[in-house]
Amino acid sequence: MERSSIRRISIVAAVCGILLLPACSQDSYQSEVALEARWQCDVQRQAFAELGDMNTEFESRLASEGITPDEYASFRAELEGSPQLRSEVLEAYDQYCVTADD
């Protein structure tokens, strides 16, 4: 194979890798996206006697979804830097909240 062909293939592979990597990382947060969307919608519908009750409720949701606090923290960190991930949460939030409102 010619040297230029190898170089071309390498560039194509690198570009594909760059494009696919974020997609893979987004997919790995599917549970967190669903949890975040539901939590953000549901929390406004509850009144809490203490602020700590809010944390307790959220921790309970994390546990029931099998998401550890570290995994959630990692998701939040990713969320801050990822417009795509925020869009996914927003879309899930809109769908869930509209459904829940019906």
Next chain:
Amino acid sequence: MTRRIFTLVLITAAFLSAAAPAMAKDEAKVKLDTQKTATVVQGSSAWVVVNWRGSTADATGFRVVATTKAPGVEISYPDNTGDHTSLMFNDVLSSDEIDFTAIHVDVPYGTKNFKLDLVATWNDGEKDVSKDFKVTVPTVEYTGDDVAISTDDAGSVPTDEPSWVGVDWTGMAPSIGDVEMTATGPSGAAIAYPGERDWTSLYHDNQLDQGETDVARFLLDASGLEAGVHKFEVTLSYSRGDSPARTSGVVTVHVAG
């Protein structure tokens, strides 16, 4: 070759013209996503939550101050923000981000649905922005008993020396305060209260939170009573918000022979 360059220029121009409006309006905008908070029981206090939605760009230093015209309603914020509330995770609302602020409201009895006036401020990357929003806080009347007596049998007392008789009370309604209890018994029962008052109060303080049980005690000199079971009527007077109220119950006391 010239044709290729011309095509490339056309594509680039088309892309830039499509992107231009978005880039020109690249300032942080914020939308209140909650029109109505959770319902708060009249006479109680609670943390309510409002959701915010970011668009276009980061709104940094996001903070919210709430006021209301509803008489007697008091507003407060989380300890770590003090005179305002901010977002749950940080003070930045990024584009397409949903996040919420928590506001504490203390709602007196008789308060109907009321509005919170919210002033949100943030920096849009170039300047500070301030915008007013409104959200409704629905309220509901408390229904049910204010307090419940939790003691039927107050135990036994001797006849040879005065003994304390305890009666447990449980708070059911919000904001029960100024609790005072008196007791009346059969002829021959000598009843006294702490501090030579003509009433007794609860052990911890004179308030009953919702779900809290506390004991009120009176001193019974049973030397004038016959051995056996005797009934005592206990009356609890208290305030429910600003209104006075009272309830009564009966406890049995065993006088030892």
